[in-house]
Amino acid sequence: xxxxxxxxxxxxxxxxxxxxxxxxxxxxxxxxxxxxxxxxxxxxxxxxxxxxxxxxxxxxxxxxxxxxxxxxxxxxxxxxxxxxxxxxxxxxxxxxxxxxxxxxxxxxxxxxxxxx
Amino acid sequence: xxxxxxxxxxxxxxxxxxxxxxxxxxxxxxxxxxxxxxxxxxxxxxxxxxxxxxxxxxxxxxxxxxxxxxxxxxxxxxxxxxxxxxxxxxxxxxxxxxxxxxxxxxxxxxxxxxx
Numbered sequence: 001x002x003x004x005x006x007x008x009x010x011x012x013x014x015x016x017x018x019x020x021x022x023x024x025x026x027x028x029x030x031x032x033x034x035x036x037x038x039x040x041x042x043x044x045x046x047x048x049x050x051x052x053x054x055x056x057x058x059x060x061x062x063x064x065x066x067x068x069x070x071x072x073x074x075x076x077x078x079x080x081x082x083x084x085x086x087x088x089x090x091x092x093x094x095x096x097x098x099x100x101x102x103x104x105x106x107x108x109x110x111x112x113x114x115x116x
Numbered sequence: 117x118x119x120x121x122x123x124x125x126x127x128x129x130x131x132x133x134x135x136x137x138x139x140x141x142x143x144x145x146x147x148x149x150x151x152x153x154x155x156x157x158x159x160x161x162x163x164x165x166x167x168x169x170x171x172x173x174x175x176x177x178x179x180x181x182x183x184x185x186x187x188x189x190x191x192x193x194x195x196x197x198x199x200x201x202x203x204x205x206x207x208x209x210x211x212x213x214x215x216x217x218x219x220x221x222x223x224x225x226x227x228x229x230x231x
Contacts, residue, residue: 032212034219034220036222041222041225042224042225043122043206043222043223044206044219044222045222045226046207046219046221046222049218049219051131089160091160091220093219094221103162104150104162104166104208104220106160107159108158108159109159110140116167
């Protein structure tokens with residue numbers, strides 16, 4: 001059974017800092033890994049998607065890396081802003097073999113607060 | 117472009133009343149569809165998934181059911197709500213074709229409070 005752990009559970013930083021969010025998973029047989037952002041009371045917004053064959057993906061100030069063999073992913077946020085405050089969720093999609101369905105397993109999330 | 121619609125946004129229902137939450141996807145065909153629940157202070161739990169019309173798989177035993185009457189429509193239902201059904205319900209879709217490199221896309225969610 002896949003288990004996903006995110007560290008830290010909460011993080012508070014001053015504006016402008018670079019920061020790293022960590023995600024680890026127990027089963028390396030994954031199809032892809034996806035990072036999401038969730039604002040309070042809202043749905044999930046996809047930030048970055050990394051296929052199992054890739055090492056990293058970048059979008060603006062965000063960079064996500066994947067080390068499939070060690071079961072780890074990191075989300076790097078450069079020059080953090082108050083608008084980055086949200087819960088960040090890591091989710092791993094299992095490799096369902098020949099079928100198109102692969103279960104998405106979520107971590108508990110990291111609550112990020114960026115203060116001015 | 118693909119969009120996913122979910123409604124209502126919020127719902128307050130008494131214990132024992134029925135429930136119907138609806139989710140529709142636009143701009144794609146043959147999607148895989150999912151219902152997740154996020155309880156207060158807890159992570160996201162997969163409730164149901166569907167790979168086609170009338171095909172529903174349940175991940176956990178519960179008081180809820182799901183149906184897929186059309187290719188891009190997914191409905192979450194209950195005949196009699198329990199207090200424990202309170203939570204934030206999210207619908208999501210993903211491409212069925214593994215050659216299409218998309219992740220999951222989520223709707224905006226429904227906040228259900230059972231009183």
